[in-house]
Amino acid sequence: MSEPSSTLSFPLKWASKEYRKDEPLETRFFLFHNGEGCVVVREPAENRDKDHEARIPGTGSSASTVGVENNSAPLTMSGVPRTRVLRRQSEQRYILLKKYEGYLTARDEDSFSARLFENDSDYPVLDAVFDLEELSETDRELAVEGAPMVWTIGYAYEGSTRKRESSIYLRRLPAWDSEELERGRKAAKDLTSAIRWE
Amino acid sequence: MSETKRTPEAEGLEVVLVGSFNPAIFHPEWFLNHGLIGEQDANEAEVVDVSGQITLVRFCGMELQCLVDRFSLGTNNMSLAERLQDLIIRTFTLLSHTPITACGINHRVHYSVISSDYWHQIGHTLAPKQLLWNDLLEEPGMQSLTIKAPRRGGFPGEINLTVEPSARFPPGIFVTANYHYGLPKEVAHSRSAGLALKFINSEWKRASGMARKVGEQIFSKIKPDNV
Numbered sequence: 385m386s387e388p389s390s391t392l393s394f395p396l397k398w399a400s401k402e403y404r405k406d407e408p409l410e411t412r413f414f415l416f417h418n419g420e421g422c423v424v425v426r427e428p429a430e431n432r433d434k435d436h437e438a439r440i441p442g443t444g445s446s447a448s449t450v451g452v453e454n455n456s457a458p459l460t461m462s463g464v465p466r467t468r469v470l471r472r473q474s475e476q477r478y479i480l481l482k483k484y485e486g487y488l489t490a491r492d493e494d495s496f497s498a499r500l501f502e503n504d505s506d507y508p509v510l511d512a513v514f515d516l517e518e519l520s521e522t523d524r525e526l527a528v529e530g531a532p533m534v535w536t537i538g539y540a541y542e543g544s545t546r547k548r549e550s551s552i553y554l555r556r557l558p559a560w561d562s563e564e565l566e567r568g569r570k571a572a573k574d575l576t577s578a579i580r581w582e
Numbered sequence: 583m584s585e586t587k588r589t590p591e592a593e594g595l596e597v598v599l600v601g602s603f604n605p606a607i608f609h610p611e612w613f614l615n616h617g618l619i620g621e622q623d624a625n626e627a628e629v630v631d632v633s634g635q636i637t638l639v640r641f642c643g644m645e646l647q648c649l650v651d652r653f654s655l656g657t658n659n660m661s662l663a664e665r666l667q668d669l670i671i672r673t674f675t676l677l678s679h680t681p682i683t684a685c686g687i688n689h690r691v692h693y694s695v696i697s698s699d700y701w702h703q704i705g706h707t708l709a710p711k712q713l714l715w716n717d718l719l720e721e722p723g724m725q726s727l728t729i730k731a732p733r734r735g736g737f738p739g740e741i742n743l744t745v746e747p748s749a750r751f752p753p754g755i756f757v758t759a760n761y762h763y764g765l766p767k768e769v770a771h772s773r774s775a776g777l778a779l780k781f782i783n784s785e786w787k788r789a790s791g792m793a794r795k796v797g798e799q800i801f802s803k804i805k806p807d808n809v
Contacts, residue, residue: 399635399649411598411686412742412760414647414654418749423649425635468636470647477592478659485664522620536661551661556668558675 396467399425419472426463477541478549484510484535488527488554491516496527500535518552526554588801590691591751595663595790596656597670599778601682601770605637605648613641618672644669656688663790670782674775681770685778687761687789693797694754700806701753707804708745737781739763743796755800759792761785 397415415421486500486509493516500510512535516524532555540549560568610627613619619642627641637648644657644666657666674680695701705724709715715722728744740762748754763781765774 409600409684409764411600411684411762412688412744412758414596414598414652414656415649423636425633427633427635468631468638470638472594472645472656476643476658478661479589479591480593480660481589483661534664538661540659549661553661553665555664556672558672 396422396424399423399468414472415470419470421470422467423470424465424467427466428463479539480536481539482537486510486533486535488529488531488533490529491527498533498535500533514552518550519554523552523554526556531555532557588693588797590794590797591694591748591754592658592692593660593794594656594658594690595660595666596654596688596690597666597782598686598688599653599674599682600651600684601653601680601774603648603650603653603680604634605650606632606634607677608632608637608639608646608648608653610639610641613669613673616676618669618676642669667782667786671779674779678775680775682765682774682778683767683770684762684764685781686763687782687785688758689790689793690756690758691793691797692748692751692754692756693801694748694751696806698753701747701755703807704755704800704804705747708800733761733785735784737763737784739781741792743792745796745800755797757793757796757800759789759796761789761792 413419415423482502484500484502486498488496488498489511490497495513495515497511497513500512501507516527519527534553534555535550536553537548537550539546609632610619610624610629614621614624623642627639630638630640632639635650637646639646642665643659643662644655647654655666655670657663674682695704702723708727709724711722724745724747726744726746728742731741731743733739733741740760742758742760742762744758744760746756746758748756750756763778763785765777769777
């Protein structure tokens with residue numbers, strides 16, 4: 385392998401779709417292969433007069449660098465290109481160690497029980513009891529029997545400090561529509577009829 | 583250290599939608615007003631830019647980017663994967679008339695590798711140099727390798743798997759997996775958002791673990807020569 389090169393191409397694109405309409409419907413990344421580049425947008429900018437035109441920033445400049453000379457000439461508005469730096473948030477780092485999905489089986493005043501599994505073929509499943517305090521205040525009202533949940537354990541980083549973290553998330557899913565309910569009923573029926581009792 | 587069961591150094595997930603969007607909508611206050619995020623999440627949000635042409639905001643450990651023809655929501659914290667999925671689903675259930683032409687679920691993983699020799703060995707195994715490149719270049723190295731395959735089933739599309747050197751954890755490898763779904767043109771202005779959400783729900787588990795699966799295969803099939 386070789387180290388990534390830095391002069392392959394300069395990542396700069398127009399924001400408006402009329403400038404990019406011939407591009408393929410790529411979804412491998414938002415705009416830039418390595419998550420970083422400049423987007424050019426057209427925005428109204430203060431302009432004094434034709435002798436004091438707004439400067440168009442260089443392609444490597446950071447956001448909001450269109451300059452207008454500070455003088456007393458009358459103001460007019462015109463669309464000028466401005467660059468916006470898009471950079472994927474990279475400082476956040478988390479290493480996922482374990483993930484269980486499942487649903488709540490019971491809840492009382494101080495705790496709740498859940499049935500959890502690591503993947504679809506996981507057997508036997510894990511039955512666990514958690515303190516209600518493990519949930520954020522806003523999540524506690526969602527802790528009802530049958531509520532789907534995810535329990536993750538991992539290492540979270542804060543600068544050079546690594547800490548082990550356990551978090552529980554109660555899922556917020558829209559209600560199933562009639563098509564999904566029908567599909568579920570059919571899947572259950574097929575599964576039941578496929579069982580050969582001896 | 584075992585090379586077959588590795589824990590990634592860093593991992594991320596992103597959903598990219600292509601279509602027609604109004605970037606100015608996606609302010610944390612909008613998400614709060616529609617009950618999609620909590621008050622504290624909205625208060626702690628970082629609004630880099632929200633305008634009619636471009637939006638970049640960070641909240642709930644996620645990053646939202648939007649132009650008039652592209653939208654993405656991503657995170658580097660995999661404990662938030664389901665929260666991201668739920669937020670996408672609820673957002674575009676609310677914005678159900680948004681025309682969407684393509685949708686991608688992108689998973690990315692960085693692994694560090696025990697030595698430069700092993701790192702080169704991985705590159706030479708994935709992209710052999712003997713047949714062609716050694717005659718043309720001095721010390722040719724693999725920069726990027728993408729394998730594309732069709733994805734069949736209810737939401738036919740493509741799977742694009744890419745392996746590159748990791749710029750973040752050298753010597754290391756960076757693996758990305760893209761589950762791409764181009765929506766049929768005839769649904770673009772009728773039920774495309776609903777169909778894109780169905781694709782996300784249907785492929786989520788496979789897509790959001792695919793880059794790890796590729797990494798595990800690489801370390802399992804390519805053993806260090808000198809061990």
